[in-house]
Each structure stands twice: as C-alpha cells, then as structure tokens.
Amino acid sequence: MEFSKKVRTFDAFPKVDAQHQVRSTRGGFSTLLTILCGLLIFWVEVGGYVGGYVDHQFSVDKNLNSQLTINLDLIVNMPCEFVHTNVMDITDDKFLAGELLNYAGIHWFLPLGFNINNVNDKHSTPDLDEIMQESFRAEYLSQGLKVDEGAPACHIFGSIPVNQVKGDFHITAKGLGYRDRHHVSKEALNFSHVINEFSFGEFYPFIDNPLDQTGKVTDEKFIAYKYYTQVVPTEYQRLGITIDTNQYSLTESHIVYPTSHNGNPTGVPGIFFKYDFEPIKLKIIEKRIPFFQFVARLATILGGIMVLAGYAYRLYEKLLSILFGKKYVNRDTEKLSGGLLDSERKKKEGEKEDGRTY
Structure with a gap:
C-alpha cells in the first residue's frame, strides 16, 4: 500500500x-x-x-588502368573516303582508329537544339540523382563498318581503346599530316562538324558531357579545331550501387593556317581532341x-x-515592463491557485462568510 x-x-x-x-x-x-x-x-x-546527404571526396586515384575507352559519335562535312582518323599519345604509340570506328556516309545537316559555333565554357558536375537516372550502359553494335563512303558527309561513331596517358585523337584529311596515296584537294576540305557524343570510360549515352550536342560550321579550308580535355575519374555511390565513370573539363581554340608559297597550309588542318588524365579521383556518395x-x-x-x-x-516581458510599466x-x-498564501486567503474568506472574525 x-x-x-x-x-x-x-x-x-x-x-x-x-x-x-x-x-x-x-x-x-x-x-x-x-x-x-x-x-x-x-x-x-x-x-x-x-x-x-551527398558527400564529395577527393582522393589520389590508386587504380592503375593501362587503357581507357573513348566513345564518340559525330558528323564531319566531308566524304568518308577523304577522312583519316588516328590516335597518338606521349608514348609514341599510334593506333589506327579507323579499324574499329564505324563510317557511314550521309547528307550533311545541323541537328535541332545543338550548340553551334559557341564557346563551350559552362560545365558542371552532374548530381547524384541525374547520374542514377541516366546511367544506362550501352555498346555500339558494330566495329569497322564502312557504308556509302562517297556520300557528301561522314557519320563517324564507335568506341576505341586508348592508353591512359596524355594524347590526342584527331580527324584529318588524307594526304595532310600523314603520308597517303590519296590527297584531298583544297576545294574538297570542309571540317564543319557536329558532335553528338564524346566521353571517356564506359559508354553511358544518356549522361551529358561538355562536348555533347555541340558543333562548328565554317567556310575556311585550312582550319584546325582543338579541344583540350582534362579527365577526372568519378565514382557515384548510392544504396550499395556504384557507378564508375569519367567527367572532363573543356577548353577549346581554333586556328586558320596561312598558306605557303606553294599553296599548302603551314599547319595540319583538322579536328583535334587532346586529352590528359588527372591523378585524383572524385567520389560522390550519398550518406546517412x-x-x-x-x-x-x-x-x-x-x-x-x-x-x-x-x-x-x-x-x-522585460522590455514591455521598461516601456509601459x-x-x-x-x-x-x-x-x-494552489500556493500557501492562496490557501490562507481562502480560509479567511470562508471564515468571514460564516460571520466569524479574528
């Protein structure tokens, strides 16, 4: 009790x-x-x-990959039979990209919505939600395909392995820059181009890259477009799912080469993609x-x-007391109610009602 x-x-x-x-x-x-x-x-x-919350971490890239893949899909305003593609890096290793890339002759056109003749200087790291929604792996169905090479323009697409060292992938005209039994005449040169895809690593066609959906149009014959890319390995993690990809920053320039006394350009015209790899890795991780x-x-x-x-x-309350009293x-x-003084007051009031006073 x-x-x-x-x-x-x-x-x-x-x-x-x-x-x-x-x-x-x-x-x-x-x-x-x-x-x-x-x-x-x-x-x-x-x-x-x-x-x-999303955590961004930078660390030294400890993965030593001897090779990496370049994925590309572009159109050049010249017949495929005039185009020469090649890869060269600082190890002096040359790779004939034409053996794996696909060439399809088409008619030249400018796709709607492409960024044409503008400087591509606005880049941002894709956020985690965007990557998770768009990370669908893909592969090109064919390699070394050559179709209708005499058409006015050339659609070049495919994936090529390159050494993970500083180098460049370039598109030039046959007979300019490399010895070739064919020599493209000055009148046939046209390096106007549109780029639908240019990325490094595994092919995720729906992830936006700085060069995607861009292009250049020109009337100059001896012009060289140069794209400089700095590649950063990037890893995205969410709920146990890991996506390994690569993003890159981009700067670009172009130069019109003057001609020498014999009418030949003083440099090699073409489209040059120069790449280099950063020794760091970016990890974007969702944590709780x-x-x-x-x-x-x-x-x-x-x-x-x-x-x-x-x-x-x-x-x-203090301010009100000071201002108004x-x-x-x-x-x-x-x-x-409920305190000791309240109890005494109620007792006295009750006694007064009974007619008793003290």
Missing part, C-alpha cells in the same frame, strides 16, 4: 509549483509559436535523415548519419529551442 502511494506521487518530469505559474495571453501565444517551430524543425530533420546520432542531434536542437524561447519571452504587463495575467 505504501509502495503504490509512492508510485502514484512519483513524477519523472517535475512541474513548476502552482504558486510560481502565471497565465497570460502573451505566454500562450509564445508557447504555441515555440511548439510550431519545434514541429517544423522536427519535420525538416526527419526529412534530412531519411533523404541523407547513424540513428542514435540523429536522435541525440534532434533532442539537442529541440531542447535548445525551448531554452531560447524561454530567454526570448523573458526579454520581451508593470501594470501594463500584469493586466492580462492570471495567477494560478
């Missing part, structure tokens, strides 16, 4: 004594405002915990803080809101 009485009177969260409590309209409004702020922050924190850390953080924030609200309310502050307040 004694134990049950103690349990009934036990309070794990002791309340403020009634004689120290005062009700007021301002106090009720501040309490309501504090509760709403607490609920809002609680909602934001729970949403942040469920959604996680541990549950107990989340609970402790939430409790700390909500507790801080309660303390801050108390200080703010007392400061507000205590009477103005106390006019809308109601002191709760």
Whole structure:
C-alpha cells in the first residue's frame, strides 16, 4: 500500500509549483509559436535523415588502368573516303582508329537544339540523382563498318581503346599530316562538324558531357579545331550501387593556317581532341548519419529551442515592463491557485462568510 502511494506521487518530469505559474495571453501565444517551430524543425530533420546527404571526396586515384575507352559519335562535312582518323599519345604509340570506328556516309545537316559555333565554357558536375537516372550502359553494335563512303558527309561513331596517358585523337584529311596515296584537294576540305557524343570510360549515352550536342560550321579550308580535355575519374555511390565513370573539363581554340608559297597550309588542318588524365579521383556518395546520432542531434536542437524561447519571452516581458510599466504587463495575467498564501486567503474568506472574525 505504501509502495503504490509512492508510485502514484512519483513524477519523472517535475512541474513548476502552482504558486510560481502565471497565465497570460502573451505566454500562450509564445508557447504555441515555440511548439510550431519545434514541429517544423522536427519535420525538416526527419526529412534530412531519411533523404541523407551527398558527400564529395577527393582522393589520389590508386587504380592503375593501362587503357581507357573513348566513345564518340559525330558528323564531319566531308566524304568518308577523304577522312583519316588516328590516335597518338606521349608514348609514341599510334593506333589506327579507323579499324574499329564505324563510317557511314550521309547528307550533311545541323541537328535541332545543338550548340553551334559557341564557346563551350559552362560545365558542371552532374548530381547524384541525374547520374542514377541516366546511367544506362550501352555498346555500339558494330566495329569497322564502312557504308556509302562517297556520300557528301561522314557519320563517324564507335568506341576505341586508348592508353591512359596524355594524347590526342584527331580527324584529318588524307594526304595532310600523314603520308597517303590519296590527297584531298583544297576545294574538297570542309571540317564543319557536329558532335553528338564524346566521353571517356564506359559508354553511358544518356549522361551529358561538355562536348555533347555541340558543333562548328565554317567556310575556311585550312582550319584546325582543338579541344583540350582534362579527365577526372568519378565514382557515384548510392544504396550499395556504384557507378564508375569519367567527367572532363573543356577548353577549346581554333586556328586558320596561312598558306605557303606553294599553296599548302603551314599547319595540319583538322579536328583535334587532346586529352590528359588527372591523378585524383572524385567520389560522390550519398550518406546517412547513424540513428542514435540523429536522435541525440534532434533532442539537442529541440531542447535548445525551448531554452531560447524561454530567454526570448523573458526579454520581451522585460522590455514591455521598461516601456509601459508593470501594470501594463500584469493586466492580462492570471495567477494560478494552489500556493500557501492562496490557501490562507481562502480560509479567511470562508471564515468571514460564516460571520466569524479574528
């Protein structure tokens, strides 16, 4: 019996004594405002915990890959029979890209929506959601295909392996820059081009790259377009899914070569893609803080809101007292009953009603 009485009177969260409590309209409004702020922050924190956060990490790339793939899909405004493609790197290793790339003769056209004759200087790292939605691997169905090479323009597409060292992939005209039994005449030269795809590593055709959907149109015969790319290996991770890809920054230039006394250009005209690889790796990872850390953080924030609200309310009451006086502050307040003085006052009032005075 004694134990049950103690349990009934036990309070794990002791309340403020009634004689120290005062009700007021301002106090009720501040309490309501504090509760709403607490609920809002609680909602934001729970949403942040469920959604996680994206962490960007840079580290030295420890993966030594001897080769990497260049994926390309472009159109050059010259017949395929006039075009020469090649890869050369700092190891003096030459790779005849024409053996694996596909060449299909078509009529020259400018696709709608392509960025033509503008500087491609706006680049951004794709976010995690975009990569996860667009990361569909693909491969070209054919290699070394050659179709209708005499058509006015040449569609060049495919994937070629290259050494993961500094180098360049270039498209020139036969007889210019390399010895060839064919020599393209000056009148037939036209290095206008549109690029639908240019990427490194595994082929993800739906991921946007700086050179995708761009192009250059010119009437100059001896012009060289040069694209300089800095490739950064990038890894995306979410919920155990890892996507290894490569992104690159881009700068570009072009030069029109003058002709010498015999009418030949002083340089090699063409389209040059120069690439280099950074020794760092970017990891973009979706993380979530541990549950107990989340609970402790939430409790700390909500507790801080309660303390801050108390200080703010007392400061507000103090300012009202200084500006308008205590009477103005106390006019809308109601002191709760239950204290010792209230008990004595009620006792005296009851005695007066009975006609007894002391």
